[in-house]
Amino acid sequence: MAMSVKLYGSGAQEAWQKGVLFACRQNLARHLMETQANEMMPTRFAEIIEKNLKSANSKTEVHIRPRSWIEEQAMGSFLSVAKGSDEPPVFLEIHYKGSPSANKPPLVFVGKGITFDSGGISIKASANMDLMRADMGGAATICSGIVSAAKLNLPINITGLAPLCENMPSSKVNKLGDVVRARNGKTIQVDNTDAEGSLILADALCYVHTFNPKIILNATTLTGALDIALGSGATGVFTNLSWLWNKLFEASIETGDRVWRMPLFKHYTRQIVDCQLADVNNVGKYRCVGACTAAAFLREFVTHPKWAHLDTAGMMTSKDEVPYLQKGMTGRPTRTLIDFLLRFSQDSA
Numbered sequence: 581m582a583m584s585v586k587l588y589g590s591g592a593q594e595a596w597q598k599g600v601l602f603a604c605r606q607n608l609a610r611h612l613m614e615t616q617a618n619e620m621m622p623t624r625f626a627e628i629i630e631k632n633l634k635s636a637n638s639k640t641e642v643h644i645r646p647r648s649w650i651e652e653q654a655m656g657s658f659l660s661v662a663k664g665s666d667e668p669p670v671f672l673e674i675h676y677k678g679s680p681s682a683n684k685p686p687l688v689f690v691g692k693g694i695t696f697d698s699g700g701i702s703i704k705a706s707a708n709m710d711l712m713r714a715d716m717g718g719a720a721t722i723c724s725g726i727v728s729a730a731k732l733n734l735p736i737n738i739t740g741l742a743p744l745c746e747n748m749p750s751s752k753v754n755k756l757g758d759v760v761r762a763r764n765g766k767t768i769q770v771d772n773t774d775a776e777g778s779l780i781l782a783d784a785l786c787y788v789h790t791f792n793p794k795i796i797l798n799a800t801t802l803t804g805a806l807d808i809a810l811g812s813g814a815t816g817v818f819t820n821l822s823w824l825w826n827k828l829f830e831a832s833i834e835t836g837d838r839v840w841r842m843p844l845f846k847h848y849t850r851q852i853v854d855c856q857l858a859d860v861n862n863v864g865k866y867r868c869v870g871a872c873t874a875a876a877f878l879r880e881f882v883t884h885p886k887w888a889h890l891d892t893a894g895m896m897t898s899k900d901e902v903p904y905l906q907k908g909m910t911g912r913p914t915r916t917l918i919d920f921l922l923r924f925s926q927d928s929a
């Protein structure tokens with residue numbers, strides 16, 4: 581139903597338009613996350629993003645990379661998760677080239693795109709497993725953020741990368757103790773197939789470096805431990821770059837979709853690199869601090885100095901503690917990502 585609203589002054593009109601844009605893009609992420617896993621498969625997800633991005637701005641490029649491309653790229657870690665399902669994986673690569681200079685280093689966003697996380701051989705309990713259809717929340721929010729930047733015609737270059745696949749149990753999938761090789765040659769011992777997000781992101785983070793990025797930011801529903809630590813109160817941000825943390829924090833104060841800083845200490849890396857069969861283990865040695873050891877694992881695949889990892893597991897679903905959200909998938913923190921992009925583009929101008 582069309583709504584008629586009387587607004588006074590151009591500032592109010594502008595603020596209203598901004599609010600509508602932010603809300604629409606959060607709704608796009610909510611839709612992608614909420615839709616059942618037998619409909620929102622990797623290919624469908626990629627097609628929806630392609631349609632939204634292409635209609636937002638002509639300065640865009642979309643590559644829906646198939647399994648053969650992923651194989652050529654030697655993304656053995658991503659493939660080891662994807663091979664457990666008959667559903668074809670996709671590596672989604674999107675570009676928005678809003679900067680007057682096409683070669684300006686882009687901001688690169690990366691998102692976890694597990695369209696259903698059963699846990700694999702380390703299978704999850706059935707209760708609430710249906711929620712794991714939203715385990716592509718990282719991919720949904722970063723792609724929605726880039727669609728917004730394209731809609732706003734922001735004068736910056738942004739690249740979005742999302743490894744998309746299902747995490748299923750089958751005779752082809754990783755067994756515990758298997759060793760897989762990531763794109764950069766590092767070997768990974770898979771001691772828990774439910775820590776699949778780390779496996780697919782390892783390869784995406786290696787690939788990021790080919791774009792000469794200005795900044796790398798990944799969003800992912802990575803760990804139950806982050807949910808236990810912060811719940812739906814805030815996204816956990818792991819970064820050593822205070823400038824980047826401050827920008828994200830300021831954006832989150834504006835939108836109300838909050839972030840909270842978490843440690844990226846080398847202390848946690850020891851739990852990951854102390855590994856019997858490979859360079860790194862996909863889970864920490866002890867059961868504690870799962871969110872921090874997962875961040876330490878990702879860090880092993882990042883050589884770029886400007887990187888932030890956002891763990892959004894706690895805010896994937898809405899219980900009843902966020903008054904403006906209905907029960908279900910939240911599409912968070914899309915609005916904070918958009919606000920961050922606005923601030924970043926003002927700074928780069």
Ligand code: BES
Pocket residue numbers: 697715772774775776777801802803804805807863864870893894896
């Ligand atoms: N997708 C889950 C994390 C998650 C949990 C997201 C709850 C949203 C809500 C992730 O793949 C996972 O299962 N992680 C394991 C890691 C563990 C095996 C080291 C976890 O957190 O239990």
Ligand code: ZN
Pocket residue numbers: 694697715774776777801802
């Ligand atoms: Zn997962």
Ligand code: ZN
Pocket residue numbers: 697699747773774775776777
């Ligand atoms: Zn999992």
